[in-house]
Amino acid sequence: MDNNTFILSKKVINISLIMIAIGLISLAYGYFGGLGAGRIAANILMNTFYFLGIALIGLFFVAVHAIAESGWQVSVQRIGEAMSRFIPVGGILLLALFSLGGLSSLYEWTHTEHLDAILLKKVGYLNVPFFMIRFFIYFAGWIILAWLIRKTSLKLDVDGDKFYFNRLRTVSAIFIVFYAVTSVTSSFDWLMSIDAHWFSTLYGWYVFSSMLASGTAVIIILLYVLKRMGYMTHVNAEHVHDLGKYLFGFSIFWAYLWFSQYMLIWYANIPEETVYFYTRLKYFNTIFFLNLVLNLAVPLLVLMTRNSKRMFAVLLPVSAVVFIGHWIDMYQIVMPGVVGKEAGIGLLEIGLTVGYAGLFILVFFHSLSKAPLVPKNHPYFKESIEYHTNY
Amino acid sequence: MSKFISAYYHDEEDLIKGVRQIRNQGIEPADVRTPFPVHGLDKAMGMKRSRLTRVAFAGGAIGGLIGFFFQAWVFTVAYPINFGGKPFFAVPSFMPVTFEMTVLFAAFSMVIAFFIHNKLGPGAKTIIYDEQVTDDRFQILIEADDLDEPEQQRIEKALKEAGAQGIQLTS
Numbered sequence: 320m321d322n323n324t325f326i327l328s329k330k331v332i333n334i335s336l337i338m339i340a341i342g343l344i345s346l347a348y349g350y351f352g353g354l355g356a357g358r359i360a361a362n363i364l365m366n367t368f369y370f371l372g373i374a375l376i377g378l379f380f381v382a383v384h385a386i387a388e389s390g391w392q393v394s395v396q397r398i399g400e401a402m403s404r405f406i407p408v409g410g411i412l413l414l415a416l417f418s419l420g421g422l423s424s425l426y427e428w429t430h431t432e433h434l435d436a437i438l439l440k441k442v443g444y445l446n447v448p449f450f451m452i453r454f455f456i457y458f459a460g461w462i463i464l465a466w467l468i469r470k471t472s473l474k475l476d477v478d479g480d481k482f483y484f485n486r487l488r489t490v491s492a493i494f495i496v497f498y499a500v501t502s503v504t505s506s507f508d509w510l511m512s513i514d515a516h517w518f519s520t521l522y523g524w525y526v527f528s529s530m531l532a533s534g535t536a537v538i539i540i541l542l543y544v545l546k547r548m549g550y551m552t553h554v555n556a557e558h559v560h561d562l563g564k565y566l567f568g569f570s571i572f573w574a575y576l577w578f579s580q581y582m583l584i585w586y587a588n589i590p591e592e593t594v595y596f597y598t599r600l601k602y603f604n605t606i607f608f609l610n611l612v613l614n615l616a617v618p619l620l621v622l623m624t625r626n627s628k629r630m631f632a633v634l635l636p637v638s639a640v641v642f643i644g645h646w647i648d649m650y651q652i653v654m655p656g657v658v659g660k661e662a663g664i665g666l667l668e669i670g671l672t673v674g675y676a677g678l679f680i681l682v683f684f685h686s687l688s689k690a691p692l693v694p695k696n697h698p699y700f701k702e703s704i705e706y707h708t709n710y
Numbered sequence: 711m712s713k714f715i716s717a718y719y720h721d722e723e724d725l726i727k728g729v730r731q732i733r734n735q736g737i738e739p740a741d742v743r744t745p746f747p748v749h750g751l752d753k754a755m756g757m758k759r760s761r762l763t764r765v766a767f768a769g770g771a772i773g774g775l776i777g778f779f780f781q782a783w784v785f786t787v788a789y790p791i792n793f794g795g796k797p798f799f800a801v802p803s804f805m806p807v808t809f810e811m812t813v814l815f816a817a818f819s820m821v822i823a824f825f826i827h828n829k830l831g832p833g834a835k836t837i838i839y840d841e842q843v844t845d846d847r848f849q850i851l852i853e854a855d856d857l858d859e860p861e862q863q864r865i866e867k868a869l870k871e872a873g874a875q876g877i878q879l880t881s
Contacts, residue, residue, distance in 0.1 A: 578802075578805060581802065582802050582803070582805065582806070585802050586794075586796075586802070586803065588794060588795075588796075623767070625759075625763070707749075
């Protein structure tokens with residue numbers, strides 16, 4: 320454990336800056352190439368939400384284990400903490416989108432002059448001032464709690480003081496409760512209100528489970544990248560195994576919620592509910608089924624055996640598939656409602672995602688270099704190193 | 711009933727060391743009995759991975775297939791009923807039952823396979839070679855049925871060298 324500090328190399332900065340440049344170029348292409356305000360706004364919303372969700376899962380990962388007082392995750396805890404530093408960036412990007420005219424091109428309910436009977440009933444919740452108030456409440460809570468968790472965790476690392484251990488648990492518990500509510504309402508606000516006539520009470524959990532799976536996939540990918548760079552040498556196959564179990568389980572959890580939503584709507588067959596799946600099955604047929612193959616079939620079948628969860632050679636490709644799969648899931652959540660049948664996957668979609676990924680890894684690695692990479696003084700650090708799974 | 715050479719320990723660290731030492735001398739313990747799970751004992755005993763997962767997979771696959779095809783047969787051939795204009799072969803509505811059958815069969819097949827393999831379950835005879843094992847002692851059992859006198863003495867000597875606190879012949 321000699322490489323305790325992560326050094327932000329020039330190479331990492333350059334790669335992420337090139338990726339950000341690709342994103343900006345494709346955004347300019349979308350703007351000047353006349354792809355329409357709706358499609359650009361939808362792309363920005365979808366990518367911001369996707370990477371914001373991953374960042375929130377990083378924080379959730381730390382918080383949930385702090386409450387459970389589990390030991391094994393201590394060795395990879397810094398990855399989750401560093402991921403959470405993207406939350407304020409995502410907040411700024413969303414705020415920019417909403418204040419620069421994104422609201423009117425994304426959400427039908429903002430056009431207050433011609434609302435129909437159904438939308439008029441929802442005006443009490445879906446109106447711009449209340450929408451923005453909720454926006455600031457979510458981000459105030461997330462950013463403050465993320466900052467507190469990070470600060471407490473770093474103080475705990477100084478000498479393993481039990482006081483900070485207990486405080487980390489308390490702050491984490493507050494975050495979990497706050498996040499339980501806001502993860503649902505934020506996806507109602509930003510994603511479900513795109514199809515404002517339609518509603519599903521399961522939606523918040525469905526989006527959360529999607530974030531959970533993609534966030535776990537990103538933790539695995541980043542762990543692999545760090546190991547390739549020569550860091551995180553203390554992380555062994557046992558820890559990778561547990562992350563693999565998470566990826567396997569959360570993928571099935573996602574499919575469970577996806578199906579619960581789909582089957583009830585399919586069975587009840589009420590027009591105001593089926594309209595959601597009607598558009599997606601008619602114009603987004605390939606994406607719709609690809610979503611299920613990438614996010615359920617691949618992780619379920621490939622990660623079923625014990626050995627495939629322990630080897631990066633198998634786990635890494637599956638993580639990449641799940642990462643792309645949940646991007647596609649987010650695509651079929653946002654695009655049909657905003658853009659409709661003209662939507663496609665072109666330079667704008669792919670380039671902008673590369674740009675966001677670049678921004679994400681820049682923030683991630685920058686944050687990672689600010690603190691010791693190995694939480695040596697955490698009370699459970701030894702337990703984490705000695706950890707092993709029985710057969 | 712078979713005869714066993716039984717050696718007991720008071721400490722689990724000594725036990726693991728003892729098991730490693732006698733295995734190095736080519737003596738394979740038939741079983742090690744402990745009052746609580748001891749970490750690292752599996753590896754020290756050289757136990758192979760449990761094959762229970764394969765049973766679970768087979769059971770789950772059988773259960774899922776039975777669940778799916780039974781419904782398909784009932785709703786298309788045996789007793790087709792029109793539910794709200796849905797097609798008779800309505801795959802989404804089969805899924806919950808298929809899922810539950812998969813889980814049920816996987817769980818039951820695991821429990822049954824475990825009981826059969828370990829000769830456990832209702833009516834099984836409890837065999838305790840040393841009452842103290844249920845309290846604070848750790849016990850290594852080595853089969854002594856086909857052992858001749860010098861071989862038995864060699865094993866007893868090896869056990870004593872491996873730190874056993876008491877050795878006896880049990881049956």
